[in-house]
Structure formats: C-alpha cells, structure tokens
Amino acid sequence: MVTFASADEIVAMLEVMLEEDWMGLPVWARNLAFRLACLQRPKDAELLHWAANDLRAFGPDWNTIAAELHHRADQLEAGHEENRP
Template identity: 55%
Template structure:
C-alpha cells in the first residue's frame, strides 16, 4: 500500500520531475486511488497537486483527476480565495469548456476578499 496519496498518484501516472518508483502493486486498480482521494483531507490533496504539478500547467496527472482533486479540496475549503483562484487558473489551462466555471470561482474569490475585514 502506498503511504501517501502523492505516492499512489505517482505510481499510477508517473511524475514529470522524478522517476516513477518501483512498485509491487503495479496491477492495482485506479478505483483504489479514487476511493482514497474521495476521503483525503485537503492538505493531502493539495500536497499531491503541488508536488506532481508544481507549475500548475505541468505534470502527468490526467486533467480529469486534477479537476476532481480541486473540486474535493474546494468542498473542504470553500472560503479560501487563494485556493479558488488556483482552481480557476487550473481550469482555464484546459480549454474553453471550463471558462465559465473558472470565472465563477474567480468571482467567488473576489467576493470573499471584499467581505473580509481589513488587516
């Protein structure tokens, strides 16, 4: 069993920056990864996204995995403007079909910052 969500994703899809580790579980099902992703906390998901795609537009994670991961993080942290903007930027990188959702995320981030008390 992989000790982290990041290791599990790296094993399944590889890593643009590091060699894919030897894994005795080469024939495991993607469904186990998605089960783990579904119940992962936001920190574990963000660690995976940031380690495997440190520049947002890179990495070998499939687009749909990245979109799902951001969706799950935003469900856990719906009021984080920086995270909303990061998810919006990721969506914009993957074609115009996601631009409306990216714009909505950006608007939510702007609204949250307007409501925040000044520092």
C-alpha cells in the first residue's frame, strides 16, 4: 500500500506509527516510506530534515545520505533551490 500512497498518506502513517512505538516500524520500512514521501515532495524542507534525522538515528551507513538531505533542506529554507531532477 505504501508504494502507491500519496505523500500525505505516507507522512500521516509515519506520524502515527512513530508516535505509537518509535521502534515498531522496521528500519527498511521506514526508510522506504521516507524515501517515497521525499520523492513526492522534493521541496518540502521539513520532511527532508525529518527523513535525514531518522536516517541518522540508525547508524553511520546512512550518514552521507542524511547530510545530503539536510543540505538540500537548508538550501530550500534559504531560498536557494538547486536544479535537481
């Protein structure tokens, strides 16, 4: 269901799931959910920061991706949108 859900539906699910039991959603599922939501909302700085923080919580394997997401979000917040596909 997540694969074809809208970003609003994915974000709502993440909010509920992570509030109820922060570790209840497997890491692979939360990474997929955040990725799909970010792909649908590439200019949502708040979502990008949230996704980056979630990645950092699960180890150094994703720190580079998290840093890129934070950088992109910071650029959006500063009004310096980068030309990205």
